[in-house]
Amino acid sequence: MVEQILGAVLAVAVALAACVAYFWGTNWLLDRWFADPPGRVSDDVSTERDLMRSRIRPWLFIFPAMLFLTVYLVYPVFETLRLSFFDRFGQRFIGFDNYIWAFGDGIFWQSALNNLAWLLIVPSFATAFGLVIAVLADRLWWGNIAKTLIFMPMAISFVGASVIWRFVYAYRGPDQEQIGVLNALVTGMGFAPQAWMTIPFWNSVMLMVILIWIQTGFAMVILSAALRGVPEETLEAARIDGASDIRIFFDIMIPQIWGTIIVVWTTITITVLKVFDIVYAMTNGEFQTQVLANLMYRWMFISGDYGRGSTIAVIIMLAVVPIMIWNIRRANAEQGTR
Template sequence: MQQLLMAVVTMVAGVLACAAYFYGTNLILDLIFPSKGRSGANASRNLRISNAIRPWLFLFPALFAMTIYLIYPVIESVWLSFHDRAGQNFVGGANYVWMINDGEFRQSIFNNFLWLLVVPALATFFGLIIAALTDRIWWGNIAKTLIFMPMAISFVGASVIWKFIYDYRAAGTEQIGLLNAIVTSLGFEPQAWVTIPLWNNFFLMAILVWIQTGFAMVILSAALRGIPEETVEAAVIDGANGFQIFFKIMIPQIWGTIAVVWTTITILVLKVFDIVLAMTNGQWQTQVLANLMFDWMFRGGGDFGRGAAIAVVIMLLVVPIMIWNIRNAAKEMKGH
């Protein structure tokens, strides 16, 4: 109850602080550059200056937070990546040389590559198929709600749910894991699914696909509804069947949206951390870059240099895709 009360107090205080900031800064600006009661030239000059400053007053909190929580950490991470374990002595590119020669880092790169191949493709594909099918049935909105629900669950919460699906008990004992319960009911031996090398990566990927399919479905459903009815009607008149309409008429018209969804999920996959940490903690050859960075940065005494170097690699992988995604989204907005 105390935590709930503190949360409510914090939210109320935050809203009041924001209102006080915007009201106070605008009041001060109007006092410094008054436009009322002034002559025509002075009033016009002050109004022009205040109008130029006012947007920055609204942007300042966001810019300040971005500087503290994004720009500064990036600069600090790059700086630390060229220093030793304690982040004090300059070691040049030694941390990057270590990464190239480290087997666990190479395993993490390989696993991240697998995630990149599978998760965006499956989540986008399932989201597209579900979006197309649910628009054709009367209970489509109910189905969309159920499929979108995993988006409301944190990655750790989703991992806990899927732990019960993959749970393993020794052969001959009652299986509480859904998958092993099905396997044993069919007469096969139960398996410790998350410990099977290579395949365990796909079992972890299933969690993120389950979560992100709802996101892809919502965005692609909106795009499909934006397709002009005349185009589809013309295709029907020309004798096109359902598959031809879907793959040759609909998909080409929403290809830009598909690309945005794909790249958005790709960025998320490059930063995947919570699922691996909660399910395997990188054991049994499931290590990924973000979890490896966490291990080096905060565990075993911490190695700020190596942890920061891995963080820089993740950033370099994410930034080009993010820039392309933003530009593509901007082009889509201009098109509409």
């Protein structure tokens, strides 16, 4: 444990030292390269050199980020697209055979339907719960404490959250003492305990509950900030006119923060399309809980079929890209109207 901590501290120290050395060194070289030559130079030459330094310096700061994005994001995208047209070893070109296989495979369609169920349930419930909690918490004197507790799952990794919920859904057999919270409640009411993770459809719903539990805090924070932007004069006028709290919520609050609600919903949707950790840690995709990311992992890293694994990865990417483009365009449109 001590060695791991020391290794982490050493890695951070080396990384910081490398960053300082890079930025100091590149700026020093830039200043030396465009320094005024010995002797008197004209003001135009000196100004031109200053202008060149000011143009190049920002690129020195963004170059490391661009390099890492290219190596770890741009290149993998094109390489994955290329491999999707090749055989399992990535050597023989087979055209669209991998895509024909994918759209004719029953397990692929089952995984896609599971993804669709995640898309319909998780973003809707997480956004709705986040909105309701954001409204109610502002009316309580301990509302900030409640918000903190609800936001805490956001600080937990998906795998860590899955480990926590494994104890909630744990099953030990009909004749053994149950340690799972859910089975303890069931047996306490006189019913038989269940192996929840083996029940098709409902096991997927229980996995979705984990992501809803995590993402509700994110939705709550964003929507709470948006609600604070609703003019108090509008709310007071509605109360004077005799509008109930429910009417104010649906007819005044929601329309004024509708853009933020859509952004939160689409952000959670993108997260859901890439969901992998929860399913992998809880069921490993067994009992009909598999989603496309798990199917991609199995073909790519367990079966060793780079072609089919890359094909599924491309399909996931194509599903995410339109939502991201729409989200970005909407954000740009809202900024343009301000």
